[in-house]
Amino acid sequence: MDAAWRIEVHGIVQGVGFRPFVHRLATSIGIRGRVRNAGGHVVISAAGPQPALEAFVAGLRAQRPGAARIRDVIVTRGTPDQRASGADAAGGELTLETGGEFAPAAGFEIVDSDLTSEAGSEIPPDLATCADCRRELFDPANRRYRYPFINCTACGPRATIIESLPYDRERTSMRRFAMCPACAAEYHDPADRRFHAEPIACASCGPRLRWQAMTGDAALRAAADAIAAGAVVAVKGLGGFHLVCDAINEEPVARLREIKARDGKPLAVMVRAPVVAGALAALSDADRALLTGPAAPIVLAPRRHGVLSPGVCHGMPDIGVFLPYTPLHHLLMDALRRPLVVTSANHADSPMPIDEVRGLAVDGVLTHDRPIVARYDDSVIRSFGSRSITIRRGRGLAPALLRLPAAAPPLVAVGAQLKSTFTLADGERAVLGPHIGDLSDAETLEAYDQALAHLSRLHGIEPVHAAHDLHPGYLSTRLARRWPSRIAVQHHHAHVAAVAAEHGLRPPFLGVAYDGLGLGDDGTFWGGELLLASYTGYRRLGRFSRAPMPGGEAAVRRPARMALGYLLGGELGTGPARGRLPGPAPGRLPGSGSGGLPGEEVIARMIARGVNCPAASSAGRLFDAAAALLGLCEVNGFEGEAATRLEQAAGGFPGTEPLAWRLERRDGLWVYDAVATLRDLLEAKADGEPVGRIAAAFHATVAAVTVLLCERAAAEHDVTQVCLAGGVFQNRLLATGVLARLSAAGFEPYIGERVPVNDAGISYGQAAVAAARLSPA
Structure with missing residues (x-):
């Protein structure tokens, strides 16, 4: 007799082609049933012989799409009950006596999403253009040839376009673009790789570029010609506007710095292919894997002396290189065939604009009509041999869920003053929001508030507590006053707790916190600290x-x-x-x-x-x-x-x-x-x-x-557990030296990898501490 199972899959399983994958897997094994989105997870009703169901569940993990991240698979096993319901027994349905889930007696289908539950919701990050879409983009015989918004279930916008959950087209900024018959046919065809690809579009029905009075491919070519002639152009990308110019020509690089009011900080460079990146930077195998992965971050690596304008790096040892991660970038790089400076279109540390470019003396604007719902700056990663650390967590990485060491009541951790982020927490899940910038002006504060409200609504988290830094002068500390229940967390304790929580360490652990400045519990400024810590507290053992x-x-x-x-x-x-x-x-x-x-x-x-x-x-x-x-x-x-x-x-x-x-x-x-x-x-x-x-x-x-x-x-x-934290450990020479020496001395050293070791990771550490202090255990 067949069995009927209810299967919940939690993790990054929406916006990554997971439901079409489930459909293909079930069909290949002979499983009957259906799959749907529910809040931020996926629910599968499956029926078939028990060995087939076991193979099906194993395949969910082993054969998942590359961009999917499975956190939990929860199986409820029931006994089948066939009922006719107006049809003969063979055409009836299987039901779980315990769960009330129905599975059809024949076939497998994708059904409409359940809009009643958002528990455990998880927002999929944006994904770089996949190889299949790149091939179609440059194939004259393909109907999406040179279409700058091509995507499929394996790539394209996700977090930047989602308005509400579950992740379906009508709850994204793509809802205003009605699918043409050709796109609709692909969307509904289980054999097509665009089956239920929510941002699906083509030149007939989708978003369109604009440059002055020109649209479409003419707009793109005009912008490329302007950049080639030495212009500084604002380009609307995935998570906001960038400033783009020729990275070889010193004059536009100097003007771009003047436009941004950015004197010496190095500028990121986009190149066509990994081989070009390798000519500009000394890349490790880990660097190359990062560059070509679905997150496609900016990778910091030692620069090589070459063709770039001296103004790009200003003599600094590392260069930030990255590859095109949207079809628009691929088309620009193909037209220009030279390295480009691609950096956020903002003044200094103000937030990246997402609607229009104001107050910047650019030579032109290449924009489009797909609204950006949420601002996401490019992620930045630096590798240390086999390890890598996140410098800035943004597009492609955020807002993927992290775990907390203790179950938290709904809370928000408001972060520090510099490299500001926030973390929302509920239960053991934590949402570390994207990089916002330094909390220094009203514009940055508005961007912070917008991002917090957006992710709070998407995840269904209404904070009742706020965790904040000890420093009373931080704007983030003042923000925490909006909540009646507040938990103050010492700056360096938060740094150390962030590393420990990311790696799932059980206390106690040593914390080495090296950074610029943070207010200590004695009223002095700390920054060279050795702590003996748990999640609830710490003891200072040493200092500089x-x-x-x-x-x-x-x-x-x-x-x-x-x-x-x-x-x-x-x-x-x-x-x-x-x-x-x-x-x-x-x-x-x-x-x-x-x-x-x-x-x-x-x-x-x-x-x-x-x-x-x-x-x-x-x-x-x-x-x-x-x-x-x-x-x-x-x-x-x-x-x-x-x-x-x-x-x-x-x-x-x-x-x-x-x-x-x-x-x-x-x-x-x-x-x-x-x-x-x-x-x-x-x-x-x-x-x-x-x-x-x-x-x-x-x-x-x-x-x-x-x-x-x-x-x-x-x-x-x-x-023996040692957590290395704080912005000083972004120094590759110091971090590798300390990690190697600690390992040789018999310690177990850890450093932040997915969570930034700098102040951008403070909010996650604050959340870990607050959760532990509020936990009844």
Whole structure:
């Protein structure tokens, strides 16, 4: 006798061709039944011999579409009950006695979605154009030849067009485009790869490009001609508008920087194929896999010297490269056949526009009439050998669900001030929203509110609690006041908890949190911390020595101020150090001339009197100071520039021995004497050591100190799991060095991979902490 099973499949199973796949799989095995979307998951009613049903369930995982991600498969087994219902027994239906699900006695079908349930909903990320669609795009015999919105069940827009769930065409921004008979026939044909492809369209019925008064292919060719002639063009893409220009021609690159008000930060470059990307950057196998995967992110890799305009990277060591991920990009790249700068069409850190381009002096706008429902900037990933870390989580990655270590009541974690994101949580599911930007103006705040409201509605999460940073001045902290129940989470505890939660670690664990600045629970600024942590709390075991920041924020922008803070007002800096003996602190900074650094005497008096000189135990500020003392960076033109230039200088000197360093027991904590290292750095420079070798020795020092701090903590607390967190660990040289040393010392090291290690991952860590604190267990 046949059995009847009700099967729920949870995960990324909508918008990835999952229902057509289920139909094909069931038909091939001889399973009868139906499949439908329900909220954000898929429900299958299946009937057939038990061995066939078991093979069917196994095939759901083993043969799933490439972009699908299955989190849970829940099977309810029932006994069949045949009933005639006006027909003979052979034409009746099978029902589950326990679930009330019906399966037809013959055939398998895709039925209309269940609109009554959104529990467990999951939004599919956008998918890069697949190989089949690329072939059709450039096939003159195909009816979608050169159509810039070609897609199928394996590729195309998803998160950027979804208005509500379940994911069906009528609940996306494609609902305003009625399918022509040819597209409708493909959509309803189970044998077609566009069977139930919700964004299906063609030139007869779908979205259309516009450039001035031109539309369609003429508009695209006109825009390409303008770019080839040196224009800076705004192009409406998948998740917002980009600025596009020739990456080889210095003049448009310089004008693009002027338009964006972006001085030194490198610009991303789009290329036609992986081989071209390999000519511009030293790509690993992991980099190539990322470039060609369905997320198609920007990949940061060491740049090669080549044909690009010097203004693209401004001398920085890495270049961000990516491949075309929409048909429109493929057509532009085919027409221009050169690398293009493709970067968000915004001023500095304001949000990327999605409706129109305002206030930017571009030479033209290539737009289209498919509305963008949700803003998604391009994702950015950097690989570390076999590992990769997410720098920015956006298009192609967000808003895929993450797990929490404890079931949470409905809550929102509002994140930090910089690299702002939010996380919505309910039960064990967490939705880490896309990159928004720095919360600095009304426009960014509006974009934050829109994204939060959109994802809250889609996932059916109405927060009753808000988790936020300790810093009362953060705009995100002020946002949290909208909710009556609030949970304050220390900045570095959130960093560490984010890594632990991503990897599903059970506490306790050690947390190494290295970043710029975060308010500590003692009222001082932290940033070079060793924590013994669980999800509910932490204990500070070690830190970097403190130094004053002359002028506060001005010391972040001017690394030389930070160097003076360490040398003239650093917390320690006395006594013997391991390795080299530190030389005397100099009276002037290197390269400052006989007159010294402009304003140096004023800064010295500020430090001596403690005027506007907040103290910080920050790894990020220590890297700034080292870069300044080696003459590598006078002004941080963008966040992390000094540290990046220090890493760049160190790259040619692998295996360098550390500089002087010392640990001191102070107020129950292990404290790293950073001044001893900086004094030794200056002595090495005075001895004529190459700047690159000294920079490498500085990195080796921080890595050695990190492992020693962990060893001291492990000896006292018997903990071997170590979470590396904070923006400083975006430094490839430091992160790989620390990971290798920790592994060699017998630790289990972890670093954020899907969740950014920088402040963009803070909200997920806040959610993990808040969930644990609110959990009744």
